[in-house]
Amino acid sequence: xxxxxxxxxxxxxxxxxxxxxxxxxxxxxxxxxxxxxxxxxxxxxxxxxxxxxxxxxxxxxxxxxxxxxxxxxxxxxxxxxxxxxxxxxxxxxxxxxxxxxxxxxxxxxxxxxxxxxxxxxxxxxxxxxxxxxxxxxxxxxxxxxxxxxxxxxxxxxxxxxxxxxxxxxxxxxxxxxxxxxxxxxxxxxxxxxxxxxxxxxxxxxxxxxxxxxxxxxxxxxxxxxxxxxxxxxxxxxxxxxxxxxxxxxxxxxxxxxxxxxxxxxxxxxxxxxxxxxxxxxxxxxxxxxxxxxxxxxxxxxxxxxxxxxxxxxxxxxxxxxxxxxxxxxxxxxxxxxxxxxxxxxxxxxxxxxxxxxxxxxxxxxxxxxxxxxxxxxxxxxxxxxxxxxxxxxxxxxxxxxxxxxxxxxxxxxxxxxxxxxxxxxxxxxxxxxxxxxxxxxxxxxxxxxxxxxxxxxxxxxxxxxxxxxxxxxxxxxxxxxx
Amino acid sequence: xxxxxxxxxxxxxxxxxxxxxxxxxxxxxxxxxxxxxxxxxxxxxxxxxxxxxxxxxxxxxxxxxxxxxxxxxxxxxxxxxxxxxxxxxxxxxxxxxxxxxxxxxxxxxxxxxxxxxxxxxxxxxxxxxxxxxxxxxxxxxxxxxxxxxxxxxxxxxxxxxxxxxxxxxxxxxxxxxxxxxxxxxxxxxxxxxxxxxxxxxxxxxxxxxxxxxxxxxxxxxxxxxxxxxxxxxxxxxxxxxxxxxxxxxxxxxxxxxxxxxxxxxxxxxxxxxxxxxxxxxxxxxxxxxxxxxxxxxxxxxxxxxxxxxxxxxxxxxxxxxxxxxxxxxxxxxxxxxxxxxxxxxxxxxxxxxxxxxxxxxxxxxxxxxxxxxxxxxxxxxxxxxxxxxxxxxxxxxxxxxxxxxxxxxxxxxxxxxxxxxxxxxxxxxxxxxxxxxxxxxxxxxxxxxxxxxxxxxxxxxxxxxxxxxxxxxxxxxxxxxx
Numbered sequence: 032x033x034x035x036x037x038x039x040x041x042x043x044x045x046x047x048x049x050x051x052x053x054x055x056x057x058x059x060x061x062x063x064x065x066x067x068x069x070x071x072x073x074x075x076x077x078x079x080x081x082x083x084x085x086x087x088x089x090x091x092x093x094x095x096x097x098x099x100x101x102x103x104x105x106x107x108x109x110x111x112x113x114x115x116x117x118x119x120x121x122x123x124x125x126x127x128x129x130x131x132x133x134x135x136x137x138x139x140x141x142x143x144x145x146x147x148x149x150x151x152x153x154x155x156x157x158x159x160x161x162x163x164x165x166x167x168x169x170x171x172x173x174x175x176x177x178x179x180x181x182x183x184x185x186x187x188x189x190x191x192x193x194x195x196x197x198x199x200x201x202x203x204x205x206x207x208x209x210x211x212x213x214x215x216x217x218x219x220x221x222x223x224x225x226x227x228x229x230x231x232x233x234x235x236x237x238x239x240x241x242x243x244x245x246x247x248x249x250x251x252x253x254x255x256x257x258x259x260x261x262x263x264x265x266x267x268x269x270x271x272x273x274x275x276x277x278x279x280x281x282x283x284x285x286x287x288x289x290x291x292x293x294x295x296x297x298x299x300x301x302x303x304x305x306x307x308x309x310x311x312x313x314x315x316x317x318x319x320x321x322x323x324x325x326x327x328x329x330x331x332x333x334x335x336x337x338x339x340x341x342x343x344x345x346x347x348x349x350x351x352x353x354x355x356x357x358x359x360x361x362x363x364x365x366x367x368x369x370x371x372x373x374x375x376x377x378x379x380x381x382x383x384x385x386x387x388x389x390x391x392x393x394x395x396x397x398x399x400x401x402x403x404x405x406x407x408x409x410x411x412x413x414x415x416x417x418x419x420x421x422x423x424x425x426x427x428x429x430x431x432x433x434x435x436x437x438x439x440x441x442x443x444x445x446x447x448x449x450x451x452x453x454x455x456x457x458x459x460x461x462x463x464x465x466x467x468x469x470x471x472x473x474x475x476x477x478x479x480x481x482x483x484x485x486x487x488x489x490x491x492x493x494x495x496x497x498x499x500x501x502x503x504x505x506x507x508x509x510x511x512x513x
Numbered sequence: 514x515x516x517x518x519x520x521x522x523x524x525x526x527x528x529x530x531x532x533x534x535x536x537x538x539x540x541x542x543x544x545x546x547x548x549x550x551x552x553x554x555x556x557x558x559x560x561x562x563x564x565x566x567x568x569x570x571x572x573x574x575x576x577x578x579x580x581x582x583x584x585x586x587x588x589x590x591x592x593x594x595x596x597x598x599x600x601x602x603x604x605x606x607x608x609x610x611x612x613x614x615x616x617x618x619x620x621x622x623x624x625x626x627x628x629x630x631x632x633x634x635x636x637x638x639x640x641x642x643x644x645x646x647x648x649x650x651x652x653x654x655x656x657x658x659x660x661x662x663x664x665x666x667x668x669x670x671x672x673x674x675x676x677x678x679x680x681x682x683x684x685x686x687x688x689x690x691x692x693x694x695x696x697x698x699x700x701x702x703x704x705x706x707x708x709x710x711x712x713x714x715x716x717x718x719x720x721x722x723x724x725x726x727x728x729x730x731x732x733x734x735x736x737x738x739x740x741x742x743x744x745x746x747x748x749x750x751x752x753x754x755x756x757x758x759x760x761x762x763x764x765x766x767x768x769x770x771x772x773x774x775x776x777x778x779x780x781x782x783x784x785x786x787x788x789x790x791x792x793x794x795x796x797x798x799x800x801x802x803x804x805x806x807x808x809x810x811x812x813x814x815x816x817x818x819x820x821x822x823x824x825x826x827x828x829x830x831x832x833x834x835x836x837x838x839x840x841x842x843x844x845x846x847x848x849x850x851x852x853x854x855x856x857x858x859x860x861x862x863x864x865x866x867x868x869x870x871x872x873x874x875x876x877x878x879x880x881x882x883x884x885x886x887x888x889x890x891x892x893x894x895x896x897x898x899x900x901x902x903x904x905x906x907x908x909x910x911x912x913x914x915x916x917x918x919x920x921x922x923x924x925x926x927x928x929x930x931x932x933x934x935x936x937x938x939x940x941x942x943x944x945x946x947x948x949x950x951x952x953x954x955x956x957x958x959x960x961x962x963x964x965x966x967x968x969x970x971x972x973x974x975x976x977x978x979x980x981x982x983x984x985x986x987x988x989x990x991x992x993x994x995x
Contacts, residue, residue, distance in 0.1 A: 148761055148880035149911070150768075171769070195712050201773075204712060207689060222971050229910040230677050230686060230876045231949035232725055233964055234956055234994055235976045239721035243714055260772040279630055286632075287653070290742040290815030291683075291773055333772030338820040394712045398630035428711040429631070467713035474716055482715055489704050493983075494717045500982035501975075512716055 042130030045085035049106035056098040080121035083129035101219025112246035114188025117180035120475030156187025172258035175202035193243035195471030200427040211255035217502040262331035270359040271322030276401035295329035298426035307377035310384035386437040394470035430470040524612030527567035531588035538580040562603035565611035583701025594728035596670025599662035602957030638669025654740035657684035675725035677953030682909040693737035694720040699984040744813035752841040753804030758883035777811035780908035789859035792866035868919040876952035912952040
């Protein structure tokens with residue numbers, strides 16, 4: 032499943048002189064080599080990449096990060112930056128050889144400043160996402176990045192992976208939410224790019240390099256983030272639709288009517304509902320009858336008044352007349368809203384109870400989503416009779432979590448051994464449609480081989496050029512991404 | 514005023530073998546060395562940087578651009594990419610030494626594809642911005658990039674300069690509108706990154722390198738751009754306000770009430786109104802009485818109905834009660850709307866009639882705009898008694914066009930000779946407030962010295978690292994930006 036045997040299987044142990052210097056620089060609270068304390072930091076969330084490290088460093092501030100990296104640069108020691116360790120591709124955990132320093136950013140967890148008139152918040156990289164959301168809300172603002180791990184993931188990790196989530200349709204990916212960055216470079220120099228400006232065309236936009244680089248070009252230590260007006264009305268609907276194509280047409284109609292007030296659209300298949308209802312306590316089917324497909328629709332407005340709900344109802348009414356929608360419900364209470372969202376969130380949770388799942392995090396142009404699902408379902412079932420495709424997710428971004436659950440009664444281990452073969456089937460269709468084999472989860476260790484397979488020589492060579500230019504020693508998170 | 518004597522004053526002539534190979538590759542329609550035809554392409558719009566070139570190349574397609582660049586790379590010949598030649602900092606014109614090939618992209622002017630369900634349009638780099646706006650409108654979509662030169666500027670130039678304009682408040686800069694790029698690299702290789710995806714985390718986001726690089730890292734030949742729902746209602750108001758701080762408070766209230774439906778806010782001083790009314794035929798003061806400051810407000814919605822106008826009126830009514838607004842008018846007709854916008858556009862047009870102007874294109878955090886204007890006005894008048902500061906512009910982006918018009922009756926030449934001294938006064942305040950000395954116009958030739966003065970050693974060294982890594986021969990638009 033992973034493909035990092037090349038440069039990453041072995042590395043010389045970290046020299047004692049480097050370890051001593053790091054311990055000195057960080058002080059006794061800033062490091063540990065106690066195996067029990069280190070254990071949870073060494074394993075990724077999906078438990079695919081157990082690692083080891085010479086030391087777990089926990090710097091308390093930007094200057095300590097800079098000192099640590101300077102020592103590592105001097106001794107040629109590899110560094111693995113880590114946020115909340117909620118990543119799904121093994122980017123934030125060390126390799127198994129143990130010759131790396133793991134740098135967890137969790138002690139740098141302060142909101143440095145908030146400027147409501149500039150609609151910005153300045154934060155340490157180790158701030159937990161939910162804490163930033165809360166600080167924004169306290170200032171009557173919205174920080175719109177929202178994803179399942181928000182209670183423990185850290186903003187430095189969100190930015191290093193250009194996190195997506197459910198707010199992308201209106202607010203964009205994490206990259207779109209950044210105005211400024213503070214970064215410790217691979218040679219220990221500090222780049223202070225903490226500007227809170229909406230327009231700045233003074234040379235190359237350096238912050239873009241580090242966003243989405245998964246810690247391979249430097250360590251993000253701070254950021255200036257954009258805030259938005261807080262929505263005062265949110266309307267959430269669940270609609271049953273005949274097929275995935277209907278979700279795209281419905282999205283186009285909704286956007287024509289309500290514009291950027293359309294803040295979420297999530298596509299779900301009946302098989303996902305069935306799995307959720309079967310396996311996840313507390314799930315309730317919000318609609319009567321069985322339907323092949325569902326969409327969760329959410330629209331938001333800062334403005335009070337009935338216009339938003341009227342607009343949503345009008346689009347749904349016309350869609351019902353046209354056969355684009357078979358049935359629909361708009362949440363009347365917060366509890367109903369939660370129930371609809373819980374069905375969406377229960378789908379990935381429910382799959383484990385059904386056996387193994389081979390997972391894909393793909394995107395295609397929004398106009399191709401229906402074609403993708405049709406072709407991928409047919410190809411996967413042809414390649415493995417009885418396999419159960421469960422394609423669901425952020426259809427408004429063209430991003431589907433296309434998971435293949437094992438055939439009923441299958442041997443899970445034998446099924447999971449087919450991971451690469453089924454990747455080939457799915458990713459070949461993605462490639463043909465001009466899509467992406469990692470829409471929001473990144474590359475890390477898990478998809479390095481896939482990146483090499485599906486990106487052009489020119490593209491890969493440009494990435495290597497950047498890596499060599501910024502990190503000539505190759506000490507920043509080696510064996511990740513490239 | 515300019516500061517490019519270093520590497521750019523001289524260069525060996527372009528070898529005959531290179532010229533012959535280029536002529537061969539482009540065919541007779543693809544080049545000229547006729548001085549009369551070349552003349553308008555050799556001078557920038559502000560007429561600050563007269564240049565010369567060995568040849569004007571006008572490639573008809575991406576393959577021709579790649580062939581041309583490969584020949585130049587082989588012979589070490591410098592290349593100057595040029596769009597509509599509407600830039601304000603001399604980035605798109607050749608140096609005076611004549612040892613460069615000027616590559617105008619105007620023949621590559623096709624809309625390649627439009628995908629309304631994906632909300633994307635794929636274009637050649639030489640497409641005129643207004644043509645893209647029109648193609649989007651024909652598909653019932655909005656391409657929101659909008660600026661004064663839209664009738665002749667080309668999208669390749671807009672992307673290479675990360676253009677701003679009047680739509681940034683809601684839609685962002687040009688960078689935010691790009692999903693994919695096609696670029697010819699400095700060695701002649703083609704990078705095809707023309708993906709139309711809203712989520713794609715497969716390694717480094719290479720397109721970010723070329724956006725805003727002013728043609729110094731490669732030539733953009735095509736792009737996939739984002740489209741948006743077309744607004745069906747637009748409300749435009751002009752409000753008289755006591756001071757600049759009122760515009761920021763008004764913006765905060767408007768955004769709290771109407772969210773991202775607030776699409777423009779432009780601040781204007783009375784002196785700008787006076788100059789416009791005095792010098793630009795057709796200008797009419799939309800309000801009775803004299804007021805010190807004005808804001809143009811625009812809100813837009815896709816949704817029909819009165820909610821938008823009601824919301825705007827409610828905010829203005831409360832602001833009037835609170836003394837935040839002294840008087841206001843909401844346009845009742847398209848003609849009234851045009852009249853309000855014309856006052857805004859007339860301000861820069863009117864300045865020429867008042868004598869010389871020393872210009873600044875600065876940004877600060879939005880919360881600091883009022884402080885900036887107060888401090889800069891005081892400092893400039895102290896430094897040059899009688900000078901007339903005219904600060905106006907995109908206050909919602911923190912971006913002011915802060916122009917200093919000569920004292921009444923001054924000697925224009927002597928006044929203009931003070932350009933650098935007055936830059937120092939203004940830019941020192943910008944620097945202290947964490948602002949930018951080029952918010953939307955870029956660096957080009959005009960601001961290379963300012964970039965070196967106001968960006969840190971680390972930042973400049975990172976920019977040079979990128980330039981050397983991607984263009985080791987230094988042939989892509991040398992002597993611009995860095």
